[in-house]
Amino acid sequence: MAVSRRAAVTGLVALGLGLPAIRGLALPASRPWLPRPVELASGEILAASRARLPFTAAESRGYGYNQTSPGPLIRVRKGxxxxxxxxxxxxxxxxxxxxxxxxxxxxxxxxxxxVLPGESAEVAFPILQRAGLSWYHPHPHGATAKQAWHGMGWAVSL
Structure with a gap:
């Protein structure tokens, strides 16, 4: 008998919700949460930088934008x-x-x-698409995965 993808996911979610109730198993009382990102207004500076990473309980440093990871949220509107x-x-x-x-x-x-170390530039273009959630991340040749893995990337909300 074949199991549908929906049935498998539903079963896994139900199992996950029931696990804390099983004697001897407990989830940690306090898990680190991602901070709510600050919003960056149009015309402000978005800087690739070193940043504190909130993904682990221990203090760790990685990459980010404006010294945060996740980086700032950028909101724009069509037109x-x-x-x-x-x-x-x-x-x-x-x-x-x-x-x-x-x-x-x-x-x-x-x-x-x-964009070389110490350089800056202005980016400008019209928003011609409908509402959605996009994201920004680095794309340097040979270092995209390293920079993204170490904390660079966040959202642009339309």
Missing amino acids: EEFRIRIANHLNEETTFHWHGLICPTEADGQPQNP
């Missing part, structure tokens, strides 16, 4: 101009890729257009 100043405060090159936003190639943080 508005997306305008932001990007800066690289890391000791290595990075890019700012607007994943899911419809934008010109030269503004989209492609690996062939890195």
Whole structure:
């Protein structure tokens, strides 16, 4: 008998909800929660930087934006101009890729257009798409996974 994907997921969720009630099994009383991100207004600076990572109970350092990880939330609306100043405060090159936003190639943080350490630039383009949730992350050649894994990436809300 084949089990549907929906039945399997429902069963796993039900099992997960029942586990704390089983004697001898308990979930930790306090787990770290991700902080609510600050919002970045249009025209402000978004800087790739070192940041404290809240993902573990122990204090750890990694990468982020504006010294936080997750980075700031950026809200834009259809018909508005997306305008932001990007800066690289890391000791290595990075890019700012607007994943899911419809934008010109030269503004989209492609690996062939890195932002070198200490450099900054302005990115501007019109928002022509409907509401959604997109995200930004680094896309430097050969270092995308490393930078994203170490904390860089967050959301753009339309």
